[in-house]
Amino acid sequence: MTAFESIVRNPLNRLMFLSTPITFIIYQLQLIKNGSNRMQSKLRRFIQSSFLALLVTSFSSTVLSAPKTLMFSAIPDQDQTQLIKRFAIVADYLSTKLGIPVKYIPVKSYSAAITAFRNNQIQLAWFGGLSGVRARLLVPGSEAIAQGLEDTEFRSYFIAHHSTGLQASKDFPKNISDKTFTFGSKGSTSGRLMPEFFIRENLQKPPNDVFKRVGFSGNHSRTIALVQTGAYQVGATNYKVWEKEMKAGKIDSSKVSVIWKTPAYPDYQWTIRGDVDQFWGEGFKTRVQQALLEIKDPALLKSFPRSGFIKASNNDYQPILETARKIGLID
Amino acid sequence: MENNAPIFQRPSRWKISGLFILIALACLPFADLTINTFDPMAELDRLFSGLLSPSLYPIESPIDALLQTVAFAILGVSSGSVIGFSLAQIFHFRLVRTICALIRAVHELFWALIFLQIFGLHPLTGLLAIGLPYTATFAKVYAEILEEGDRRAFDTIRHSSSFTSAFFYARLPDLWQHFIAYTSYRLECGLRSSTILGFIGLPTLGYYLSSAFLEGQYSEVWALLILFYLLIASIKYWVRPKLLPVYLLISPFIIANDSHISFDNVHRFFTQDIIPLPIRNGQGISELWLWFYNLFINEALPGIVNSLVLTQLALILTGFITLVWFPLISKLFFARFARSIGHFFLVVMRSTPEYILAFILLTLWGPSMLPAIIALALHNGAIIAHLMGHYSDALPLRLDATKGLNRYAYEVVPRIYGQFMAFLFYRWEIILRESAILGILGITTLGFYIDSAIQDIRLDRAMVLIIITALLNVCIDTISRHIRSRLRLSMGPEIISK
Structure with a gap:
């Protein structure tokens, strides 16, 4: 998607993009009408640059908004100091396997991971049982595609x-x-x-x-x-x-x-949004699933930590959903 | 028989002080003040041994975090000041005042949690979280500065010229210094705010600080804290009017990331997420009432009680700390060298955000109200002590004035007590706002329940709780203003702009 297309398509970007120069022009006219002195020119410089800054923000966010890169994240469930280091190698692996840029986005909380998934700011996520169930309830069409070997009996x-x-x-x-x-x-x-x-x-x-x-x-x-x-x-x-x-x-x-x-229950899984095939072509979801199942390098598996990945489906997590409803954590 | 001699009456300032101390004492039994760590000294020891070997090496990108902190602060504060300035011109409208009061009553961390739901990881989240509450504060303070300023020149010129030119020629030049002073003070606050926003996921210094804390990597903690202090201490060297446009131009590029805003999400947030569940499910008004009643009794009420208990205890302790600390920087008590040490101490204490202080103390002592009270009191006490110290410098003393403790107890404190109370009551509402957010750290104030609702992705509940928090703040602010006007405590533009 070009920058122009994304301005036109995204109403909020459009609003920001158009409103900034308009305010700027109005302000300029106001100043011309009122003449200028030292104080005003100081103030004007200040205000001009703020408007310009706003304009640049809206433009840069617009240009950069085209989703070509696959973004993924993981719930911050343990030691958070080395998150980027831990998951950058996973991003590199997926990128080579899928032939598109893949980027890891660090998040600070479980709910931030779910929100990012819901907002399509990440398309793939390593969720826990509960966060995965919540995310899939919020994003219809999303699917659990793989889980750790250990996750069937967590x-x-x-x-x-x-x-x-x-x-x-x-x-x-x-x-x-x-x-x-x-x-x-x-x-x-x-x-x-x-x-x-x-x-x-x-x-x-x-x-x-x-x-x-x-x-x-x-x-x-x-x-x-x-x-x-x-x-x-x-x-x-x-x-x-x-x-x-x-x-x-x-x-x-x-x-x-x-x-x-505790007795065993199903837990972590990779969940992917339902609309990824539209962006990256038919069969993309299956390719991602395949890439995940083929992770064999111990250095990569250590990031999770799991001994390997197997197929998963939304139904595997029905018990988690029911338990969460019983306790009142999901309405 | 009637006694004509005037009956000795304690001044009302004294009565109010006594009343607030009594309230705090009454709160004590309800406050959980235990130290829960098994061996708090060992943790303290580890914390301070980290100070001896600060290290930035393990942190992934400290310079980027530093730039992000500055960029968010500069963009947030400058947009806040520009919009706040225009709002200040129409601040006499009741509607504007009310809306600003409500916006101000919600802490920037809560704003960030809300915007995180709407815009996700887009930089707009951080920009608005700082910009919005700062706009409301700027509007209020700028309006106060305008109100306290001299209007005579303006009124004269106004007869023969338009409002705009009269304003720019006759009012602005006179008050410009106050605006600048206040705005640069807020820039310092903005740096603190943007640091703290890292605790919930913005890529600022707080992001790494919170991780390092949680993992007990105290060498990194100190390295980041020192970086933060250097940033605050060097403000006067790098914040220059001439450089500001440059910063404003560069900042958007620093904070830009490749996430985008989805209009569907914004729409869904307002039309679904924050609509109470019973309404979304099409249930009746009685269901809605039951929903609200349960939320209020089980979460809001305990949250309100705990927030108030924490606030009242922290307020009194802040008062005591202020009275003990202000002489450290006062010319009336210490010589130049000792004062500079005092200044250094107070600067460190007041630049450390209370959220970070509470975080440190919680790590050391375990979760109870104690770390929160101490953190709030240390931070706010240092702020007021700084102001009081400067204020006391201006007191004229008699040639034969007493010295030492006598001067402190019988001369200085009684003479500055009114000003002291004005500051303290001014901070009252701020302390309440801060005690609410400390809930995110696990102390069961309102913030705890708000954070829980957000973690459960129940934004309808979170919104109701945030509105309750805001209303509570507005109430306390009103009471505080009432007391200040009853006691005829005013602060004047010089003090406001500090």
């Missing part, structure tokens, strides 16, 4: 600080009541939705009534860190992140340990 770990004296058990640890408890992000599946579901199922009460204090750490590695320092006594975290941090030596097992493993 789990959450309940972890506790050593000072609580809680021990690992096979059954749900009912003695976690009256402790302080932290979830991960508010919109996380393994850090919020499923732990809350099992808490409600086993204790017949919402978390706020079960625990002395309920917090949301923000992401899984943060949950581990907070329980490890004792800021919270108990927490629920993603088992893949736990294993990864354990391997990296970031967990001091004399301070924090797993006390319960």
Whole structure:
């Protein structure tokens, strides 16, 4: 799409594009009428440049708006410091495979990832179970196309600080009541939705009534860190992140340990918008799916971290949708 | 028998102060003031050992983040000041005043969360999040400056010339300095705002700062904070009227990214997303009432209570901190060298946004109201102490005036107390606005529930809660204005423009 086309097609751009020069001209006429002195010319210079700046913004955003590059993102579920480094290699891989520019867009929250997907600012996303369900509800026609090998049987770990004296058990640890408890992000599946579901199922009460204090750490590695320092006594975290941090030596097992493993549920998946074939040609969706399934390089898989990808479909996530409805996280 | 001697009456300033201290004491039992970390000192230790080895190396693009911070601030503040200036001319209309008050009552972080839903990652999100509330503030303060200014020359010229020329010749030159002073002060605020917007995803310094904090990478945290302080401290060297057009021209290119705005989304936001669920589902008015009632009882009410408790406690602590800190920079108490240390300390304290301070303290002490109260009080206390210190410099003293503690307690504090209260009440509404946003960090003020609603993509609920927050702010602002006029506390354009 050329710059001109996109101005014409996008009403908001059109509005910005036309209104700025008009205001500018009106202002100029006003000034000519009133003559000028030093003060005015100072003010005029200032205002002229602001208008010009606005004009440039609207123009640059218009020109750059043509969606040729495939944008993708991932929910910020763990260590956020190296996001760009982690996912730039994935973008490079997809770009080579698909023969189009692919760019990774970092986001700060689960909801920002969903919003970007909904706004077509990203067309492909590595979502969690809950965020994927939410995104697909908001964007009709979008599809789950691939999931990690581990995602068909995902789990959450309940972890506790050593000072609580809680021990690992096979059954749900009912003695976690009256402790302080932290979830991960508010919109996380393994850090919020499923732990809350099992808490409600086993204790017949919402978390706020079960625990002395309920917090949301923000992401899984943060949950581990907070329980490890004792800021919270108990927490629920993603088992893949736990294993990864354990391997990296970031967990001091004399301070924090797993006390319960939840039953399995479906989690992360790649979701793609339904309208990508219109932009990149017939069969594009299948090509993306194929490219994802063919990721074998351990360096790439480490970014997620998964051992490989398999096909997925929207139906695989029906249990997540039902659980979210039951708890009241989705209307 | 009637006593003719005048009965000793405590001045009303004293009564009001007592009343607010009592309110704060009454709030204490409802405030959660525990320290939750198991070993807070260890974390503190790690934080300060990071100061010894600041490192920008692991951060992906610090220079770009710095440029983004400046570009968003400059574009947001300058568009805000231009539009605010024109609104100030029609600020006598009640409608304009009300709309501006409502816009101002919503913190820029909430605006950013709203615009993030409408425009997504487009730069317009950040631009409007700063520009819109700043426009409303500029309109108000510019109008105040105009009102306090001398109108006589203007009125004379007005008889023989048009409004526009009379305005530019007779009013503007007189007040220009005040406008410039205030606008450059707001530019500093704008840099803080744009930094903080990084915490929710704009590519500014805050973006990396929040990640580094969350992962406990304190070397990076300090490197970024030092970069931020240098940026603020060097404002007077790089913000020059002559350079401003250059900045304005370059900035749009810095903030431009390749995301685009979809008009369908804007349309959908206003026609679907923010429409309450029962209306969207075509249910009746009773369902709507039930929806609102549940939202109000379960989220808004606890949010309001917690926000107010936090605000009142922070307000009193701010007052105490101000009274302790202002002598640090006052000529009446310290010599030049000691004062320069005091200045440095206050500059660091007031340039650190309260959001970042609260973030640091939360990391150290765990989630409770305590870190929020301390953060609000340190930041606001430093701002008022700075103003009070300068104000006290202008006090004329008798030749035989007392020295030291006596001078402080019996001479200076009583004489500046009125001004002190004026500033404190002026900050009251600001503290409330800030306490609401601290909810995003996990303290259960209104911001907590707003953030939860947005994370759940329930924008209808988020909107209702944001409107409640705004109304609460307007209420407090009205009470504060009422008290200030009752106590005849005014600030004058010189002070306003500071």
